[in-house]
Amino acid sequence: MMTDFGLSDGYVGAMKGVILDILPWVQVVDVTHEIAPQNVRQAAFVLQMVAPFFPKATVFLVVVDPGVGTQRRAIAVFTDRGVFVGPDNGVFSWIFQHRKVYEIRELANPSYMRAQVSATFHGRDIFAPFAAHIAAGVPASSIGPVIHDPVSIDLPEPQAHADGHIVGEVIHIDAFGNLITNIREEHLAEGKSWRFEIAGESIDDFCRAYGFAQEGQLVALIGSLGYLEIAVRNGHAARRLNGRLGMPVIAKIVSHKH
Amino acid sequence: MMTDFGLSDGYVGAMKGVILDILPWVQVVDVTHEIAPQNVRQAAFVLQMVAPFFPKATVFLVVVDPGVGTQRRAIAVFTDRGVFVGPDNGVFSWIFQHRKVYEIRELANPSYMRAQVSATFHGRDIFAPFAAHIAAGVPASSIGPVIHDPVSIDLPEPQAHADGHIVGEVIHIDAFGNLITNIREEHLAEGKSWRFEIAGESIDDFCRAYGFAQEGQLVALIGSLGYLEIAVRNGHAARRLNGRLGMPVIAKIVSHKH
Amino acid sequence: MMTDFGLSDGYVGAMKGVILDILPWVQVVDVTHEIAPQNVRQAAFVLQMVAPFFPKATVFLVVVDPGVGTQRRAIAVFTDRGVFVGPDNGVFSWIFQHRKVYEIRELANPSYMRAQVSATFHGRDIFAPFAAHIAAGVPASSIGPVIHDPVSIDLPEPQAHADGHIVGEVIHIDAFGNLITNIREEHLAEGKSWRFEIAGESIDDFCRAYGFAQEGQLVALIGSLGYLEIAVRNGHAARRLNGRLGMPVIAKIVSHKH
Secondary structure, eight states, X not given: OEESSOSSSSXXXXXXXXXXXXXXXXXXXXXXXOSOTTOHHHHHHHHHHHXXXXXXXXXXXXXXXXXXXXXXXXXXXXXXXXXXXXXXXXXXXXXXXXXXXXXXXXXXXXXXXXXXXXXXXXXXXXXXXXXXXXXXXXXXXXXXXXXXXXXXXXXXXXXXXXXXXXXXXXXXXXXXXXXXXXXXXGGSOTTSEEEEEETTEEEESBOSOGGGSOTTOEEEEEOTTSEEEEEETTSOHHHHTTOOTTOEEEEEXXXXXX | OEESSOSSSSHHHHHHHHHHHHOTTSOOOOOBSOSOTTOHHHHHHHHHHHGGGSOTTOEEEEEOOTTTTSSOOEEEEEEBTEEEEEESSSTXXXXXXXXXXXXXXXXXXXXXXXXXXXXXXXXXXXXXXXXXXXXXXXXXXXXXXXXXOOOOOOOOOOEEOTTSOEEEEEEEEOTTOOEEEEEEGGGSOTTSEEEEEETTEEEESBOSOGGGSOTTOEEEEEOTTSEEXXXXXXXXXXXXXXXXXXXXXXXXXXXXXX | OEESSOSSSSHHHHHHHHHHHHOTTOOOOOOBSOSOTTOHHHHHHHHHHHGGGSOTXXXXXXXXXXXXXXXXXXXEEEEBTEEEEEESSSTTHHHHHHSOEEEEEEOOOGGGSOSSOOSSOHIIIIIHHHHHHHHHTOOGGGTOOXXXXXXXXXXXXXXXXXXXXXXXXXXXXXXXXXXXXXXEGGGSOTTSEEEEEETTEEEESBOSOXXXXXXXXXXXXXXXXXXXXXXXXXSOHHHHTTOOTTOEEEEEEESSOO
């Protein structure tokens, strides 16, 4: 499960209780509850960091839900890599684009909700009980009507310029302070030498791994998800560069191969 | 399990190890380990946020224990909604008032403790092993003597004035900065219009859900536990109002229905 | 599992996914993910806080790995108290010194890694899948070659002086601000009266437990792991003393018994 509730309150605990009350033997796995409050885009990014690695029968419960209590729909997305349960606010955008989606259903059947649904905590009253019932094997057709127009948010794509330069941006800052950009390995032609520019600093070519860099050195590397990352060896790139989401990153081909 | 140990040390991990060493197949569920250090009152509040939702056979292990190593007793509270294991310092006050309590036992039988009991970590040496043995099904009568005088702390109640005004206070601040008060839905007569006053600001009537408020608007609503909450749409009410526990909140009936 | 990844990203979630995809019914237990970034020494300390308490068949997955992607080896340590899987960087030093080690193997067999191994995230691509396969029961001999020269870091030992004084240092600061030193119960002769000096303050003799001290009093006690701890009753010793790792602590025998 993934939420923006933090762990200092009982919100996550209440959801776990609801799930285990319906399906006592299921294993409830915490992915993170530290998504920035109501940051749907960040949740969408972190979801794609983890979703490909779980068993195919996993039910993913994602509650980052600024529109709770309004008319935004609640959905379940059935894919080749598990079922995704959460609000229809774009948090599953990456799933729509990269997984095989069998069908999307609205969470409508009141039998799978708590008897009393609050206006402010659908995580406990709608999403958690639906996730538990889906994990228990209720048929998809009993959940609610099929949906063909889920909300999708545009994930920013890097721009390739005629001179071969690529302009991307920072799309995630991890807990180590690494700046993860939307430039992917396949954007950067092999056999070329690249220079990367960010925040007025310039980085010559790739580093193979953090451990090969010098202490405090600013490096560019292809991270574990295939994205270009800007990092500082045993340091915090975000603090050093005053990094923020959306900050531009430019990749330039340099003429000489070194 | 719920503690004030945080997760940066091994305290919680040691407790999990002790439990699993006794009962390898039990599912250990983290509720929170971020109770403010030694804040028994906060732990009592968060416990009531989650306890009603877990399966009836749950053993709740709660270790917020400023009196560890002194003569304060260790107890197990058997109720219609699970067994609560922890120090006898008032952390179960809400349970005593709102659940059907079958009996309370002192954790006295040394067979269910670790062989060596430290003076500073009863979570690992007493509470965790008792919780595991209780989950494993040892008879209540073997735990220790029955207790009739557990420690209970007074949870503050709102005051109703002759003119119909109600004076409550903030009893919890959640991770979103929402101020949760001790005024409950049933205190606020239906069919009346209410105005809420807090920290020199005034809020007219309820908002149905966060999503219906304007960005940055201060709103009052009935939260998912039935308490009056003061919140800011996509903001942080506690920071805006300089909120703190005990801060007074006044609910007034306004003459005109709008 | 124990890492320095924090929980705000998907790193830990991805590792959990990999484990459950290999061994769906294993119980994945979070010990902590809040080890200070790349602090191998702290991880080694926290590991010894928890390792003795888990079932004997536990597989401990520890990923604090500043050398990821370089030639540092990946290992599995088979002991009388479980199997320890992680980088060969000293994080298992305490295990080498205090547990019966049967053998140490390098994680070399590509069958137990992910097909594609990234340069920056061996937690997901090497350590997690090996841990899952070991928990599933693959023979040790199939993992990789035996290693006889694992990296071990010196854990600082207190110095005993001719006059009976003992000079130790702070080796851990816990989330309550307690300063845990490397002076152990067995270093302090019984029947003697001791005075402890730290940061220009002096503490006369032991306190039996936090609860016996006065509010705000600076006390010395033997903590739950057998180490001398400096604490403040309902306070934060590290803030009061400006505590830091390596800060010296002196234990002196005082002539009169009081």
